Amino acid sequence: MQQVHAQPAEPASNIVPEKVRDGIDLQINGEHFRHTGDPHMPLLWYLRDVLRLTGTKYGGEHGENGADLVLLADKAVSAITLPMNTLADKPVTTVEGLAANDGTLHPLQQAFIDEDAIGCGYCTPGWLIAGVALLRRKPKPGDDDIDQLPNLCRCGCQTRVRRAIQRAAAGKAGQP
């Protein structure tokens, strides 16, 4: 379970790169990593134990409560169900990667703050990932679309999450 930053791309030249090497090339939040450990390890433990990106939470062995959702390209997928060897060169975004590099929040992150859509906050990253995936698929989601979110929450933040998604979709994040 070692983490290796990939080398910067070689400039175009006549050098023929070595073809055989160990590890899986990963793209996580726009950064490149190479995983050389167990190819069957779920992504969740790579994120948490290796990269220490702890925003993606452990919820259960099957990810049923949605706390461990990440974006695989544009789709929300449970990180505990994703073995490392299925991730070569696929872009993964975690909750830590939603904001812009300058710290500007994603509109849905801002809308969660605006609507106070937070209970204990443990499952919030999962709701954000599911919400962002929904907004990418359907920029103006209806109630029926929001109903399809898979996340579970005992603090009861669902009505406020619904409003946050609607607010972000309406372009009103950050507005009074």
Add this chain to the structure above:
Amino acid sequence: MSREHVSDGNTRDAIRLDRRRFLQVLTGAAGALVVGIRVADAADAPLPPALLGEHFHELGAYVRIDGEGTVLIGARDPDTGTGVATALPRIIADELDADWNRVSVVALGLGVSNDNGQPHWTYGRQVGGTGGSIPAAWRDLRQVGALARWLLLQAAARRLGVSANRLRCDSGTVIAPDGRRVTYGSLAADASQVALPSQAPAVKTASSYQLIGQPAGDVDAHDIVMGQARYAIDHYLGDALVAVLVHCPWPDGTLARIDTGDTLGIEGVVKVIQLKPEPGQPWGSTVIAPAVAVLAKNTWAALQGRAKLKLEWKPGGQGEESSAALERQAVATLGSEAAPTTRVRDDGDFDAASKKAARRFEATYFQPWLAHVTAEPMNCLVRLDKDRASLVVPTQAPQKAWAVVQRLTGLAPDQIDIRVPRVGGGYGRRLDHDFVAEAVMLAKAVNQPVRLLWTRDQDFGHDYYRSGCVHQFRAIVDRKRQLTGWHQRMISASALAHRGVSEDRLWTSELRAEQLPAGLVPNLRSDWYAQQSVQPRGPFRGMPHLSNAFAVESFIDEIAHQMREDPLKTRLRILGEPRQLSLGNGATLDIGRLRNVLQLVADRIEWKNWLHSVNGLGIACWHVDGAYVAHAIEAAMQSETLVIKRVTCAIDVGRVINPLGLHGQVAGATLDALSNALNPAITFKNGKIQQHSYKDYPLATMAQLPNDVEVITVSDDRAPSGASFLAMPTAAPALANAVFRASAVRVRRLPLMKELLRLL
């Protein structure tokens, strides 16, 4: 609380905060003003250095103001999603007239010092998620802000040459009558030199509040949406081993056979350890099942190792127990003439009144065992050194966690350092510390730091559950339709059993002597019957109101229906005219307030249409320790799907600290109560819990819950009540009453959906 002036020899004067704690003031680095707990009370408490600067071995601080005007405020109670990390500091900041935009909140760890071998709690009460944080803070934390403000005013008076009582404060600035302004930052150094007043400065009157009563977002919100809020489970320590467990499926069972060969063959697995709790176990009398722990260098290795364990468990003496049999036994007990374990209340003479009844009503209600299902599973990081234990614990009660660690390590009170970051849900589960005991035992066994992680199956299978219960009612009315007699008989397995509580007090976790309709019916009897079970029980969000309000408020609705009456009118008639009722043991019931919340939800949901609405309308009310709540719900059946169309909730809580936070608690508790009522149930068979994952224990999805909860808040000048579970009790009965009008099916058994589909 007294406010006497104390002087103790060569230390500076201090203001008495309560019997054991004294506020003191010190000068921090670069002239910062630090107000906190005096040296002797705070020695070695695990305090954030940022809050204390160079004084962090000397003072347990609540407030620090530096020369730049930045204000740091400590939050003492664990925030499990209740908003206390925001509300408590705002109570202090308001008294201080601080600029909230320049306040940073720091979560305080457990404050404990050594008082001749006994723990002395630096910060007083430190408990989260039981509804007590805000009332306690209202009693003592306001003085912290008031003292800091008084000191700043004295310093400003000297600098400006104006008497302090002619100055006013606003957003971190002292303002003179002529308009001159001095910032707190520039006054901090001088203020820290001001002699303390002979009496604690008076706290503000309500007209001066700047922050109290104003909405404020959660102080952790930004970190949470960025994924940067660190919960206990997110804490790592260099050489800590990850430990995962398999518990014995029977709490009283034993390990018969173990083969660890395949487990130890997994790369990264270090050790397999058996945890064998004995009777009279050192962390108290609560049950912990035996377990096998796999310790590994990382989580994935530990989980793989766990999957390869070959274990055979042997049931204990109660290995045949089943939840269905317990219920049959409960019904048999209630059907017999057996005397109750405790007669909780006996007003008038029910038997005599019963003979003169014009009409009689009877019904029995069944509610299942429930699990806590905290989003963040049980976990604990512990490092043991020769003379120190350092832990990161997701707990609601760090002082109780301390007691567990102390008993297992024998360390002195101040050698135990417990940090409590934001907690991923509590609901009562984290008032028990079995997982802390396990982590400490494992760290002792391997002589290395340990990160214990409970996988979700263990969380479901080894909870301190809410006991299932049966409520049986008999009620009578006279010829004028007045409710003249009421007899409630409840049977449940007490959450207090096996916890050193005497037999005659076991009922106190299961029902209240003052609950509705106590005080309103001349002949009222309330009996509780104890049931035995080997399954562990413990506190649960909203308990004991949750189960009792469902039964009582459903039954009142049934009485109204049988009398062919508007159930709102029935309730109002039972309540009678606005007045103050004394219910005994200091409990009071303000009928006016209860009528008011009931009327508010009725108006909002347009109750006048109750009989003719296409959908079903349901209503329910309750009172909890001087706070009042009502729900009205509109529901519809669309073929076999229940749609919750509208939900309104009115609460009366006295002073509101943070209306935004309160709204979140009320909406959240409403949804949680609906979710608990709709589908999930814990069952056991042959002594084994049958639910292992969310699939087996279906919490409500977004689609099953209402799109909105309309919250109406009634507030006034009374001291604030806790609100974290206030909205739990009435949601389920209002729903069941609405379902009855939507479908003509009376649901007397939870989970509601299963019973509704059975009866439809």
